[in-house]
Structure formats: structure tokens, C-alpha cells
Amino acid sequence: xxxxxxxxxxxxxxxxxxxxxxxxxxxxxxxxxxxxxxxxxxxxxxxxxxxxxxxxxxxxxxxxxxxxxxxxxxxxxxxxxxxxxxxxxxxxxxxxxxxxxxxxxxx
Amino acid sequence: xxxxxxxxxxxxxxxxxxxxxxxxxxxxxxxxxxxxxxxxxxxxxxxxxxxxxxxxxxxxxxxxxxxxxxxxxxxxxxxxxxxxxxxxxxxxxxxxxxxxxxxxxxxxxxxxxxxxxxx
Numbered sequence: 001x002x003x004x005x006x007x008x009x010x011x012x013x014x015x016x017x018x019x020x021x022x023x024x025x026x027x028x029x030x031x032x033x034x035x036x037x038x039x040x041x042x043x044x045x046x047x048x049x050x051x052x053x054x055x056x057x058x059x060x061x062x063x064x065x066x067x068x069x070x071x072x073x074x075x076x077x078x079x080x081x082x083x084x085x086x087x088x089x090x091x092x093x094x095x096x097x098x099x100x101x102x103x104x105x106x107x
Numbered sequence: 108x109x110x111x112x113x114x115x116x117x118x119x120x121x122x123x124x125x126x127x128x129x130x131x132x133x134x135x136x137x138x139x140x141x142x143x144x145x146x147x148x149x150x151x152x153x154x155x156x157x158x159x160x161x162x163x164x165x166x167x168x169x170x171x172x173x174x175x176x177x178x179x180x181x182x183x184x185x186x187x188x189x190x191x192x193x194x195x196x197x198x199x200x201x202x203x204x205x206x207x208x209x210x211x212x213x214x215x216x217x218x219x220x221x222x223x224x225x226x
Contacts, residue, residue, distance in 0.1 A: 036213075043202055043216040043219055044216055045216070046214045046216075049212045055214060091210055091212050095154055096142075098154070101151050
């Protein structure tokens, strides 16, 4: 399954809302989509699994949604620590694949 | 909370083999699935394969089939990645990851091991 993320880069200011898109080339059954955040120089961190379940310790400003082939990650109000690269991943069909990433940068 | 501690950076010649280790501590090793995900310089994430220790079952991405071996040692709660026939394009950070649920999303990550392939 190929995942295409858009936009490639999102330029926003702290306090603004970010909406990231992840589109699959076929339906993702059971909404087996996860989202990760990768801050420069660090390993990725799980944010959301099962499309909309937040991982342990993840703030409520991160919300995952969608179904079928279209999924989103919304960050309601950007904090300085949220500027990073975000990846979606499908785990419904092996090989588990990732999108190419969306970079959220400070405007 | 489980932690994953990976071995250090390595420099390898083309055609050689690399072996990277990842020790899990602070949890029940056997109930997890462990995977290796790599990230080439400036690139995205690529799942290579994984192992379910309690089932002694491994699964590999087709892109790496035949070149990669993933094993798990219960006695030391360590998983290993072996990649042979190294190419320049195998230069990457190799992450050990863990899925504590019965699904293949990755809720714990090691810090990564840089493998550089250069002649």
C-alpha cells in the first residue's frame, strides 16, 4: 500500500492549526493507520494509532481522523515543540509502509 | 516502560555484512513484536522486517528478502539485524522498534544505529 502525504511542507506560526493529509492507494481496512512525529536528530515517536487513538502521553491537541483511503492528523494549536516531520504508516497489509512525510516548519 | 538500547555506529565496506543489536529492558520481551526500520540520509522511513519472539516467527519486506536476517534471543532479550551484500545505498540509520500491541505499529523506538557503507 502506497501512502502519499500532503503537503510536503507546511509553514505555520505557533498557535495556528495544522492539518496534515495521508492518502492511501487502496482502502485501509479497520483504519490501521498510525502517525509519528520525528524531531530533527531524534527517533520517531508514536502519536496516534488505529487512526484516532492517541498514544500514551500524547497531548490532546493531536487528533487523528479519517477512513478508507483518506486520513488526517490535526494539531489544534501549534506549540514550539511541534515543529517537526510527521509520517503516517499503514499496518493493515505487509509490508508495513510509511508516507514520505510532511515537514511542519515555523513561518 | 520498555526501553530499547541499540549498538553503536559501524563503518562497512561494500559487499560485507553488518550486524546490529537491540536490547530490550523493562518489559516482557516475548509478548512483543520487534521490527527494524531504516532511514536513509534525508529520506523517509522503510520497514525492513520483524520478529515475534513468542512465536519464533519472522517476516521480511520483499525489498530485503534474501539479504536480511532478524533474530531474537530470549535469554538476553536482544534482537539482531543482519544485512549482507551491503551497498552504498544501505547507508542509513537503522532503528529497532517495538509493538506492544498485537498490531504492527511501533510504540517504542531505539535511538538508532548509523551504518555507513563506503569503500
